[in-house]
Amino acid sequence: MYLKQLSVFVDNKPGALYAPCSTLADAGVNLSTIFLADTKDFGIMRIITKDAEKALAALRENNFAVKTTNVLAIEIEDVPGALSKVLKAMESKGLNVLYMYAAMGTSGKPVMIFRFDDADQALEKLSETDCKIISSEQFFAR
Amino acid sequence: MAKPYNPVSAADYLPRHLLQEIQLKRLQNIVKHEYDNVPFYRQRMDEKGVKPEDIKTLKDIQLLPFTMKKDLRDTYPFGLFAVPMSQIVRLHASSGTTGKPIVVGYTKEDVESWSNCMARALAAGGVTSTDIIQNSYGYGLFTGGLGAHYGIETLGATVVPTSGGNTERQIMLMRDFGVNGICCTPSYFIHLCEKAQEMGVNMKDLPVRVGFFGAEPWTQEMRERIEALSGIETFDIYGLSEMSGPGVGIECECHCGLHIFEETFYPEIIDPDTGEALPDGERGELVFTTINKFGMPMIRYRTRDLTRIIPEPCACGRTLRRIDRISARSDDMFIIRGVNVFPSQIESALLSVDSAALPHYRITLTRRPDGLDDMTIEIEVKEEQFSDDMQKMAALQKKFSHEIERILGIRAMVKMVQPGALPRSEGKAKRVFDLRNAK
Ligand SMILES: [Zn+2]
Numbered sequence: 001m002y003l004k005q006l007s008v009f010v011d012n013k014p015g016a017l018y019a020p021c022s023t024l025a026d027a028g029v030n031l032s033t034i035f036l037a038d039t040k041d042f043g044i045m046r047i048i049t050k051d052a053e054k055a056l057a058a059l060r061e062n063n064f065a066v067k068t069t070n071v072l073a074i075e076i077e078d079v080p081g082a083l084s085k086v087l088k089a090m091e092s093k094g095l096n097v098l099y100m101y102a103a104m105g106t107s108g109k110p111v112m113i114f115r116f117d118d119a120d121q122a123l124e125k126l127s128e129t130d131c132k133i134i135s136s137e138q139f140f141a142r
Numbered sequence: 143m144a145k146p147y148n149p150v151s152a153a154d155y156l157p158r159h160l161l162q163e164i165q166l167k168r169l170q171n172i173v174k175h176e177y178d179n180v181p182f183y184r185q186r187m188d189e190k191g192v193k194p195e196d197i198k199t200l201k202d203i204q205l206l207p208f209t210m211k212k213d214l215r216d217t218y219p220f221g222l223f224a225v226p227m228s229q230i231v232r233l234h235a236s237s238g239t240t241g242k243p244i245v246v247g248y249t250k251e252d253v254e255s256w257s258n259c260m261a262r263a264l265a266a267g268g269v270t271s272t273d274i275i276q277n278s279y280g281y282g283l284f285t286g287g288l289g290a291h292y293g294i295e296t297l298g299a300t301v302v303p304t305s306g307g308n309t310e311r312q313i314m315l316m317r318d319f320g321v322n323g324i325c326c327t328p329s330y331f332i333h334l335c336e337k338a339q340e341m342g343v344n345m346k347d348l349p350v351r352v353g354f355f356g357a358e359p360w361t362q363e364m365r366e367r368i369e370a371l372s373g374i375e376t377f378d379i380y381g382l383s384e385m386s387g388p389g390v391g392i393e394c395e396c397h398c399g400l401h402i403f404e405e406t407f408y409p410e411i412i413d414p415d416t417g418e419a420l421p422d423g424e425r426g427e428l429v430f431t432t433i434n435k436f437g438m439p440m441i442r443y444r445t446r447d448l449t450r451i452i453p454e455p456c457a458c459g460r461t462l463r464r465i466d467r468i469s470a471r472s473d474d475m476f477i478i479r480g481v482n483v484f485p486s487q488i489e490s491a492l493l494s495v496d497s498a499a500l501p502h503y504r505i506t507l508t509r510r511p512d513g514l515d516d517m518t519i520e521i522e523v524k525e526e527q528f529s530d531d532m533q534k535m536a537a538l539q540k541k542f543s544h545e546i547e548r549i550l551g552i553r554a555m556v557k558m559v560q561p562g563a564l565p566r567s568e569g570k571a572k573r574v575f576d577l578r579n580a581k
Binding site for chain 2: 007042099
């Protein structure tokens with residue numbers, strides 16, 4: 001049920017995103033989602049792609065520091081208050097969200113990507129709620 | 143472990159009185175040669191009112207003026223050459239940190255003498271003619287590559303002249319050729335070990351047993367790390383291009399200081415502030431006179447390296463005096479907010495956060511308009527340290543800052559940068575960029 005996310009360490013300076021992106025383009029990797037988190041000194045570029053293995057190999061070959069993480073994709077109803085309902089459910093299950101960002105889902109509905117400090121526990125707890133977890137197959141079936 | 147005696151090392155064991163006789167004769171000879179052939183130097187001696195005939199004992203060397211790095215720059219390129227160009231067979235040049243590089247010229251005999259010292263250095267580490275030695279010092283204007291190369295050949299061992307770079311191929315050759323020893327900078331060897339690990343090659347399974355590391359000061363932590371990663375015996379080799387190149391001094395199997403090839407490079411220790419000669423055992427600036435080099439001799443050249451001459455004889459039986467390992471070059475030392483800082487201290491701090499290997503780093507010094515100085519340390523993040531969790535990355539950065547402050551007593555701005563973001567050099571790594579007086 002997890003999505004495999006790649007995180008790449010990048011400098012926080014103009015043009016720093018160009019190098020990893022062109023590496024991925026040269027390797028023929030098709031990106032679904034890119035999300036950049038940054039501090040004043042450095043950034044972490046988070047990538048979701050169905051070519052994760054290919055992307056990982058290409059980035060490593062080009063000397064980038066890369067980590068893979070399991071994240072969960074959750075479909076959010078396109079109505080006011082839907083996201084806070086999901087967050088509320090997570091809170092009630094005692095889950096700690098490290099970060100989240102938006103991606104586009106299959107049905108045109110928004111999908112949020114969540115990273116928890118413990119992905120297994122999150123998956124187990126969330127299946128007890130009515131949060132709609134999108135599988136990797138569903139996510140990439142576009 | 144005691145090394146087998148190699149005839150090339152005969153000069154390492156001369157009785158002291160004989161050695162001193164040779165030194166005096168050579169010193170008198172070289173001073174006369176300089177006085178007669180280098181106008182710059184004759185003028186310096188005349189200013190001090192000293193003539194070549196005044197050198198009657200070794201102690202009289204103290205009458206002679208010093209030569210500074212600046213003198214080499216001021217006379218660029220050939221102003222200190224003491225023979226006509228027809229007798230010069232080789233030129234080397236150092237990467238000048240600012241402005242003009244430093245140029246050195248060698249006669250055929252100078253190259254032979256240098257090669258001989260380098261061969262003795264390798265022999266002190268137990269290398270024999272049956273060994274295969276990979277030479278990963280950069281070949282070219284930098285003296286490391288060709289210096290080690292000629293030494294390996296002079297000893298009769300087999301040289302694999304890989305030069306620096308193309309690390310994967312270096313590891314493949316080490317394995318396929320059954321390389322027994324390696325010459326390179328210590329930081330490059332750590333890089334080799336890490337790369338080998340990535341390739342699934344365990345250095346400990348390879349026949350390589352010995353490494354000669356120099357061209358940059360390295361710490362005890364780095365030595366322990368290299369030994370743990372590779373299982374090889376490490377020898378600190380000292381040299382500088384102004385003298386000839388690598389092979390001015392070498393550790394023996396006792397690993398307690400570096401023997402100086404004194405019959406070729408006459409060492410003194412002076413007080414760096416007053417220029418007064420200091421007795422053996424006292425710490426100060428290392429000064430060398432090349433007493434067996436004719437193309438471009440150096441009289442009392444101030445190395446800016448801080449060390450002491452070890453007065454006691456060495457257990458290995460060599461009569462050559464030793465110096466303490468140089469863990470810091472005073473050239474690299476800088477003063478910030480009134481504190482003396484050596485890059486080796488910063489290396490210790492970085493290693494105490496992650497002992498796995500010294501990361502690539504760069505120190506930049508800048509001055510604010512109000513006159514306050516800042517030190518920024520850029521550290522290349524390693525994949526093992528990298529985490530997708532921003533808080534963990536912030537914590538790592540903080541840990542580096544904290545260790546640096548603990549060791550130096552002053553604060554630095556620590557900045558994590560991408561792997562490969564900092565420039566590499568095949569010779570001595572340039573770590574410190576002082577932009578405080580840059581316009
Ligand atoms: Zn010894």
